[in-house]
Amino acid sequence: KLSKRLASVAHYVRKNDRVADIGSDHAYLPAWLILNQRIEYAVAGEVVEGPYQSALKLVKQLGLDQQITVRLGDGLAAVESADEISAITIAGMGGSLISDILDRGYQSGRLRGEERLILQPNIGEKTLRTWLMTHSYAIIAEKLVMEEGRFYEIIVAEKVTEPVSYTLAELTFGLFLPEDDPDLFKEKWQADLLNRKRILKQLEQAKQPQPEKIAEMIKMIELIEQL
Ligand code: SAM
Numbered sequence: 001k002l003s004k005r006l007a008s009v010a011h012y013v014r015k016n017d018r019v020a021d022i023g024s025d026h027a028y029l030p031a032w033l034i035l036n037q038r039i040e041y042a043v044a045g046e047v048v049e050g051p052y053q054s055a056l057k058l059v060k061q062l063g064l065d066q067q068i069t070v071r072l073g074d075g076l077a078a079v080e081s082a083d084e085i086s087a088i089t090i091a092g093m094g095g096s097l098i099s100d101i102l103d104r105g106y107q108s109g110r111l112r113g114e115e116r117l118i119l120q121p122n123i124g125e126k127t128l129r130t131w132l133m134t135h136s137y138a139i140i141a142e143k144l145v146m147e148e149g150r151f152y153e154i155i156v157a158e159k160v161t162e163p164v165s166y167t168l169a170e171l172t173f174g175l176f177l178p179e180d181d182p183d184l185f186k187e188k189w190q191a192d193l194l195n196r197k198r199i200l201k202q203l204e205q206a207k208q209p210q211p212e213k214i215a216e217m218i219k220m221i222e223l224i225e226q227l
Contacts, residue, residue: 012118017087027055045078076105087116095124099131113159129171142176151188
């Protein structure tokens, strides 16, 4: 059984997508997708030897060698054109690392622009949305989930031909999240606001001027209070 977080990622994989799961760790997500007859082929990419071995082991145990190719590689280097990937999932990493993986895929041509991107950043959602926007990826769906007291955002994007433009508030809070589950959304940002106010107070008490950070935080708080 998948975690609620990974189940939410799986929800956006279309029937018979050819999936590349980058940073797959144990390959739980591709294994679940195959075992539940959602897809027939996946690549599980890992850059670290330990998780790569875990993925190989699980795929072997489940007898899914034909359906899941496990490759050791950095980001989208684990993907080959013959895989004909139609959906890329990247979950459980920071938004800036996900952006970096996408960016290197974009530079190398491994990210073709035809794949649906299903992304679950742990932090740095704004950085990731900004990368998507500047590379003409339209955000087509988003989901906020809570698991074991932590909030997770899932961002689904597809490449479009026209330029994409989002406001600072959309980049920060998401396009669909305020309406999707307003109570959970409020809960997330109220917790975030409290946290930021606490940091501000600590900085003040420590007489630590960090002008740029403070300005950024105040801007954020103002944005939140407008909600
Ligand atoms: N995707 C799984 C999930 O969401 O539960 C595993 C998340 S785990 C916290 C992050 C994984 O990403 C680690 O196994 C790490 O080795 C892998 N990783 C980090 N940077 C990577 C990169 N550049 N290319 C491929 N895998 C990477």
